[in-house]
Amino acid sequence: MSTPFIIGHRGASGERPEHTLAAYALALDQGADFIEPDIVPTKDGELVARHENEISGTTDVADHPEFAGRRTTKTIEGQAVTGWFTEDFTLAELKTLRARERLPQLRAANTAYADEPIATLDELIALAKARGKGVVAEVKHSSYFASIGLPIERKLIDSFARHGWSKADDPVWIESFEVGNLKALRRMTKLKLVQLVDDKGAPVDGGAQSYATMITPAGLKQVASYADALGAAKALVVPRDGEGRSLPATSLVADAHAAGLKVIVWTLRSENFFLPAELRDGSDPRAKGRAGDEVRLFARAGVDGIFTDHPADAVATLK
Numbered sequence: 001m002s003t004p005f006i007i008g009h010r011g012a013s014g015e016r017p018e019h020t021l022a023a024y025a026l027a028l029d030q031g032a033d034f035i036e037p038d039i040v041p042t043k044d045g046e047l048v049a050r051h052e053n054e055i056s057g058t059t060d061v062a063d064h065p066e067f068a069g070r071r072t073t074k075t076i077e078g079q080a081v082t083g084w085f086t087e088d089f090t091l092a093e094l095k096t097l098r099a100r101e102r103l104p105q106l107r108a109a110n111t112a113y114a115d116e117p118i119a120t121l122d123e124l125i126a127l128a129k130a131r132g133k134g135v136v137a138e139v140k141h142s143s144y145f146a147s148i149g150l151p152i153e154r155k156l157i158d159s160f161a162r163h164g165w166s167k168a169d170d171p172v173w174i175e176s177f178e179v180g181n182l183k184a185l186r187r188m189t190k191l192k193l194v195q196l197v198d199d200k201g202a203p204v205d206g207g208a209q210s211y212a213t214m215i216t217p218a219g220l221k222q223v224a225s226y227a228d229a230l231g232a233a234k235a236l237v238v239p240r241d242g243e244g245r246s247l248p249a250t251s252l253v254a255d256a257h258a259a260g261l262k263v264i265v266w267t268l269r270s271e272n273f274f275l276p277a278e279l280r281d282g283s284d285p286r287a288k289g290r291a292g293d294e295v296r297l298f299a300r301a302g303v304d305g306i307f308t309d310h311p312a313d314a315v316a317t318l319k
Helices: 021-029 063-069 108-112 121-130 142-147 153-162 178-188 217-224 252-259 293-299 311-318
Strands: 005-009 035-036 038-041 047-049 072-076 077-082 133-139 174-175 190-199 229-233 260-269 305-308
Touching: 005 021, 005 260, 005 311, 021 035, 021 121, 035 121, 035 305, 038 174, 038 178, 047 121, 047 153, 121 153, 133 153, 142 178, 153 174, 174 178, 178 190, 229 252, 252 260, 260 293, 293 305, 293 311, 305 311
Parallel strands: 005 035, 005 305, 035 133, 038 133, 133 174, 174 190, 190 229, 229 260, 260 305
Antiparallel strands: 038 047, 072 077
């Protein structure tokens, strides 16, 4: 049974609106080893933490009449998306907005936190460093942002360097679902890199035929040539049957370890809605179930790290 490190996924996003300083601070208070922001750029090239560059569901931008004219439709990774986008706002303009809970139906209590501003990457690095903890930063939509003249990668590693983090043993991981940008980052930095893989689909930059081919023994050797860890969807490690019950763990962790990769699994959440059927407590999807038992499933599978929206539950279980 492993003792995985704990990553506050977008902060303690089960208890505060995600990607806010309040969520990140709470995750660190609860004992998370790392906080995990998704990184997107602003119009003036600053880096901020948002789940997506489209922000209508995570901010109050729709309530600002001065920005009504910026609502638009864009094609991002082959999908038409309508709303407001970070790359159309300066950082100063984004700072006038306030974050909103992304899942209010499940996390109604989080809607009470309605005065949280958009956080910058620099603010989050400073917060983590002051607490003696680390940062796991996800590059969002790398190819898209490069195509519009707002590449993220160089600015990202420069931000970490300004705070004194540039070495392989510094508490930093940079992750992406794409492949090409991670290979480029390997040539640019010694910071640790994570190849994210989903349980379906393929990297949008064409860096591999599919995620499924990337997690074969041969594929994992290829990943290990440029990355330090695999960030795996939890169904790839502990799958579920047709009724939503946990099945025995796959060989992925052992295969990845054999290739020299650590394995970080995403994302554990404590509400019944997200838990395997056998770990739910009652029928209310919003209620907490036996989240600690899910943490144990992955610890027994040997994972090295866990992304979680509820760091306190994971920390308490592992203790």
